[in-house]
Amino acid sequence: MRNSRMKLDETDKRLLAALQRNGQLTAQDLGEHLNLSPSQAGRRRQRLEAAGVIANYAARLDPEALGLDVQAFVQVQLGTHGAKPAQDIARLIANRPEITSAWTMTGEADYLLRVWAEDLKTLHSLIHDVLLAHPAVARVQSQIVLDQIKRDAPLPL
Template identity: 35%
Template sequence: MTTLDAIDRRILLELQRDGRLTNQELADRVGLSPSPCLRRVRHLQESGVIARYTAVLSQEAVGLPITAFARLTLLSHTSEAVDEVEARLRAIPEVVEAYLLAGDDDYLVKIVIPSFAAYEDLLRREIRPIPAFASIKTTFAFAVTKQQSPLPLP
């Protein structure tokens, strides 16, 4: 784990809010001159604290208004079964997030899709054919009450 000081945390907060800030804008917001700010950002990237930069899209604007959360339970927890499930989940473009869980279910999978019919088709073509699953329980989100937000850095 990289040790972060107050300036690093301010840099990270600003970049989480807007990853397209120019170095000058970022430096102004965190109270540094551009050169030291750029050195800090590069260090945060090289150390792996900043993993990547990305654009956040509107699901509705790109025709993917349905969000489903599938809770998946495995029949077997062998290494082979887990490896196969994880490889197959990673290969499904509609699966945008997948988490290995502790508790009653083994995975929580976030799926974005254009329609309920498309979700049913995805289940039939991609998810149910995975032999390792004992159960698949789906919940559909009606609305987003809080979008992905900056990590609460200590």
């Protein structure tokens, strides 16, 4: 059953921890790390992939190397609630590549957006020309990241 909770043994957890650090590990590498044969390690990985525990593999890119010098968290508060405004905002968020993560929230803000921009001018444009220009948006508040003291970490196992 996909996406249901799966019981993980200690070997599964060690395999997942290793893959979170390096998703390119081969079955040979995993077998050596887990003290299993490559075929056993490969079958475990395939089982975890099929169960949806391993959702995908991706490369982690360096934003600075790509010219993305500004990271910000942007809170968006809607003035109008309902299915249509929520769908419109979700579509807007999905179509903006500079918004790399988005959450719906409890509390004052309805959405929390993680944004990467080339510079402050680009961030300003996103906030004023895109978000605040949307008819359902009542308020936007942004916090610019000065330094990230802990990188996005693997999930705790």
